Amino acid sequence: MDGVSIIGVGMIPFGKYPDRKLADLGWPAVKAAVRDAGIEPRRIQAAFCGTALGGMMSGQRVLGRLGLTGIPITNVENACSSSSSAFRQGVVAIQSGQYDAVLVIGVEKLTKFGGGTLPLEEEDWEVRLGLSMPALYAMRAQRYMHDFGLTREQLALVSVKNRKHGALNPDAQMRKPVTVEEVLASRAISDPFTLLQCCPTGDGAAAIVLSATSIAREYRSDPIQVLASDLTSGKFTTGFRDMTIPEITVRGAKEAYEHAGVGPDDIDVAEVHDAFSIAELLYYEAFGFCGRGEAGRFLESGSTTFGGTVVVNPSGGLLSKGHPVGATGAAQVVEIVRQLRGEAGERQVEGAKVGLTHATGGGISGFDHGACAIHILAR
């Protein structure tokens, strides 16, 4: 796949904005992305807005604030992959030849639900059984610890690393570094998880301007290429399912690598979906950054922090940057673009040339109802 480039990115710092409307979260991110691209707003021909819980016509409400109206605006929902899926729609729209400049937005206001857990779908049988997200990921962590001897300290180290990264990111919701002891001593949520091993909820927005590669340099001298943009859904299976293998990500990674013509060794920087500490470790293996069962030691070795072979979640990830569900995928793209441009400041990954983003979610198990979007970007 070729032909689509990123020419502008913007976001607002993730956090809690109970007094702002959804539209008022979104428009500053859009404005920042449009300015970053140096594009005249009237040259944007279509928009795709990812939101999971934003309510009807979120994209229209956001763009209405900027007078960016009268163009086709499509809202996309795919749970945690909402704006990642919206990004893919933008890529496909340019590939179709209908447009040469489109906008992608991710926006979410979770504080409207009053904090705590999110409203889940009552029709989901796993939800009705009480299998909430922390409970499910805790089961996966327990199994992984049993099978591969992962220690509680290694698990806590995911949060320590990502808080260390997030402390360097002005857009992160949680900017205080923490120690392994602090992680383990924080409030129990679902064993083995303590509070600091679960991503916070909050509000946020991020935006991206995509253009046909053929015209990208009219706007910026350093467009970022989209090498692959893949979306897949979970497969229905009965019988035994190994909870320590995130099948949807394994399959999605394989497809994305094929489409991009790169492999795990080519990835310099990755933003992966660390909703819970164990998740990041499972994804190291799913993306082939390390072998099966080796994720704990791979993390401990420093391979996934600055100076390592593949820096994972330099933004702080969901655990530190925050996880306003529908905004997360777009914000991951913002981070990778900044890294590839060399604009990431104190958290810059030296010499980063190829990066990936990974947002997965939906359904509780991530098996039957899941969606997983992976984008591979290069400078």
Add this chain to the structure above:
Amino acid sequence: MDGVSIIGVGMIPFGKYPDRKLADLGWPAVKAAVRDAGIEPRRIQAAFCGTALGGMMSGQRVLGRLGLTGIPITNVENACSSSSSAFRQGVVAIQSGQYDAVLVIGVEKLTKFGGGTLPLEEEDWEVRLGLSMPALYAMRAQRYMHDFGLTREQLALVSVKNRKHGALNPDAQMRKPVTVEEVLASRAISDPFTLLQCCPTGDGAAAIVLSATSIAREYRSDPIQVLASDLTSGKFTTGFRDMTIPEITVRGAKEAYEHAGVGPDDIDVAEVHDAFSIAELLYYEAFGFCGRGEAGRFLESGSTTFGGTVVVNPSGGLLSKGHPVGATGAAQVVEIVRQLRGEAGERQVEGAKVGLTHATGGGISGFDHGACAIHILAR
């Protein structure tokens, strides 16, 4: 535009299904469309699901019931235009060259809200001012009556016509014909509207299989061509706005006619968004079926019923077939395809060659936040 065809359609009768889950509304429609296309399910490469209020991962839940998983599934929300917008995403996905067979779904379960009016967006300033949908359309009707001398009887005749059509449609929610006297004597809602001039709420689902035109005849001898598939959004304007001109539809119609290379005189059959009686009349003018101010007389002359120059809402429209918000646009396509294939039974429009669908909504005024999707189809 060319290159995309419709090879299969299916729907469930619209109505109230309080005991069925959203997924159980959707899967029979999908199964019917897939059978109608004669396509093997595994050849479907992607799916787009339109729903306005279905909750997270609606498409994945529907397709999970059929084991149609592991493909990219994207949920699309654009209020009343949700599945019309999903249809457009399917068209664009094929135009991009990535797929040659995709599924479009529209599904909604409004009975979960307990009946009555829909949950509206509290951040919308018009909603906060109490400008509900019936109130807003009633203002437009009053203005139109004042400006053009439309009578209450002419207005009621929209419902009479559409109930007459719906009585012939086994998939319609309201199948009892009504008289002008019955319409005018029904309960007052917002003057000049009585109950029978407002579309009912309910549940429903519809599905469409799209393919690249180059392979369509492998599946059916009578594929229906997509001549145009256009989406637009409302334009922000300040100052005087003539409420009797649905600007978004006027602009959308112009674009769609240009893309399709046809004009109003070529349209044999149309499914338009008659959420309230006045709406259908405004759209006659927006689509150029008659001149400005002439809609009442045009309706009275019989031009928009069987035997007329353009049969509008042969399915019964929203007023009779029902309006499960996110399912409406897909069901409009189902109806036009059946008409163009000559499969519409008692409500067949003789010799129909070109038809259009029109779904518009979002925001209360349909100005700032609106979305409008128009598709022009031909045999």
